[in-house]
Amino acid sequence: MLALVIGVAVNLHNFRTGDPIFPDESLRNDPATSTAGLIAAIFAGMLIFSALVLTLGYVYRDARRRGMNPALWTLLVLILAPMYLFIGLVIYLLVRDPLPYTCPQCSTSVSARFNFCPNCKYNLHPACPQCQQEVSDTDKFCPYCGTELKPASATETGSTLKPTA
Ligand SMILES: [Zn+2]
Ligand SMILES: [Zn+2]
Numbered sequence: 001m002l003a004l005v006i007g008v009a010v011n012l013h014n015f016r017t018g019d020p021i022f023p024d025e026s027l028r029n030d031p032a033t034s035t036a037g038l039i040a041a042i043f044a045g046m047l048i049f050s051a052l053v054l055t056l057g058y059v060y061r062d063a064r065r066r067g068m069n070p071a072l073w074t075l076l077v078l079i080l081a082p083m084y085l086f087i088g089l090v091i092y093l094l095v096r097d098p099l100p101y102t103c104p105q106c107s108t109s110v111s112a113r114f115n116f117c118p119n120c121k122y123n124l125h126p127a128c129p130q131c132q133q134e135v136s137d138t139d140k141f142c143p144y145c146g147t148e149l150k151p152a153s154a155t156e157t158g159s160t161l162k163p164t165a
Contacts, residue, residue: 052081055089066097067111104137 059077063070077088098112105122115125128135130147139149 048085052078052086055086059089059092062096063092066099068097 056074056077060070060074063073073092077086077092080088080091100109100111102108103110103117103120103122103124106117106120108117108119110117110124116123125134126137126149127133128142128145128147128149130142131145133142133144135142135144135149141148
């Protein structure tokens with residue numbers, strides 16, 4: 001056991017200092033050194049495996065949170081892992097949907113892909129009536145064509161905040 005520990009230590013030391021891991025033939029055939037190499041390989045394998053398990057767990061939870069198909073994405077990452085390691089994760093991170101947010105009117109969780117709230121029909125992506133470009137709720141004028149916009153709440157606040165005669 002002690003020989004094993006020393007073997008790992010020697011290996012790590014040589015690895016850090018950039019010396020060849022197996023300096024000479026006698027060491028290469030030393031059972032302690034080859035065992036240490038095996039242990040190191042197993043350790044590296046376990047490290048990659050646990051990283052993969054963590055990745056799969058993350059992709060599953062994240063996909064579910066974003067309203068994507070969690071089983072499908074986890075499977076894709078898993079299938080690509082033996083050949084391309086974490087390329088599945090990279091693909092997932094590139095194409096994943098934006099996080100859902102809450103409707104400003106009724107606080108229902110809505111997907112970023114929705115145009116209207118499925119609960120209260122609130123217009124989540126108001127568009128300019130003139131040029132159809134997406135505008136912000138707070139814009140008074142369309143930033144693309146300059147058309148004057150009526151804020152969604154203007155009809156309500158407009159009547160209550162009427163200037164006094
Ligand atoms: Zn709503
Ligand atoms: Zn416009």
